[in-house]
Amino acid sequence: MDGKMAEAPKIELFVKASLDAEGVGNCPFCQRIFMILWLKGITFKITTVDMIRDPPTLKALAPGSQPPFLCYNEEVKTDTNKIEEFLEKTLAPPQYPKLCCRYKESDGAGEDIFRTFSAYIKNPTPELNDMREKKLLATLLKLNNYLKTPLPYELDQNPSAHESSRLFLDGDSLTLADCNLLPKLNIVKVVCKEYRDLDIPAELKHLRRYLDNAKKQDEFNFTCPPDSEIIDAYQLVAVYLNPQKGKSYKKH
Incomplete structure (x- = not known):
């Protein structure tokens, strides 16, 4: 254990700060990298970036960049997809788990x-x-059907299986695909309920189970921003509809 800690790289992840600058803000890309680092089981530092004040030190570190960005042994990386690729390649087995699907x-x-x-x-x-x-629900149904369909490894174990029992997209462990999708699904769930009073339909039981399974994982649950942060972040773009009056209005 001590040897592993001694060899571990110095990693600092910069993520979007909450609106009050006290915690982690709403950013599915930031949460994606946060989850990946947690799943890799490596020690790292989290620094929140106040997008309003934009400290001069951050301007010097990553000029013109939007969080997330990563400082890995003093080397700065600013593209989310490239950060993911770099971490999967660099923090590799046998010391760190493989997260690709x-x-x-x-x-x-x-x-x-x-x-x-x-x-x-x-x-x-x-x-x-x-x-x-209807278009949104159709895409949710498509995901539900994917989660319902047994994957090849499940059929190898049980050729007569009609429904999947796996916990996540690719199996019973969180992968890079889950790190990408789950933060977005959480936003969809929270914002649709707040601004449209729309819940994920009960008949999409495999999708609901997927989200419930994710909530049981620290790597997802403790990297999520508060629901109130997500709702506030969407206040400028989401509207409450009032079909009875045939018009829309924003809640203040």
Whole structure:
């Protein structure tokens, strides 16, 4: 253990600060890297970045960059995808766990959800609400069906299996795909409930189970911003619809 600690690199992750600058803010990309580092089981430092004040030291460290960015043994990396690739390559077995998916389909599962969610939640026109809601629900159903379908390794274990019993996208362990998707799904869940009174339908039981399983994992649960932070972050783009009056309005 002592040898491993002595060999461990010096890592500092910079993430978006909350609106009060006291905690972690709403940023699915920041949470994605936060989760990856936690899952790798390595010691690292978290520094929150106040996007309003933007300290001069951070301007000098990563000029023009938006969190997350990573300082790895004094080397600064600022692109989320490249940070992920670097960590997976550098923090590799046997010392650190491999987090990539076994099945390429798991990497793309749910990739269209955030796009349809954004169109839905930013829509100010009540007449378009049902159509955009259906599009969002269709993408959620597609993900639910992927989570429902047994993966090849499950069929190898039980050829007659009709439904998957796995915990996450690619199996019973969190992967890079989960680190990418879960922070976005959490935003969808919180914001849709607040601004549209829309819950993830009960019939999407595999999707709901997936989120419940994630909440039981410290790597996800303790890297999530508070729901109130997510709601506040969407206040400028999301609208409350009032179909009875045929108009939209923002809550203040």
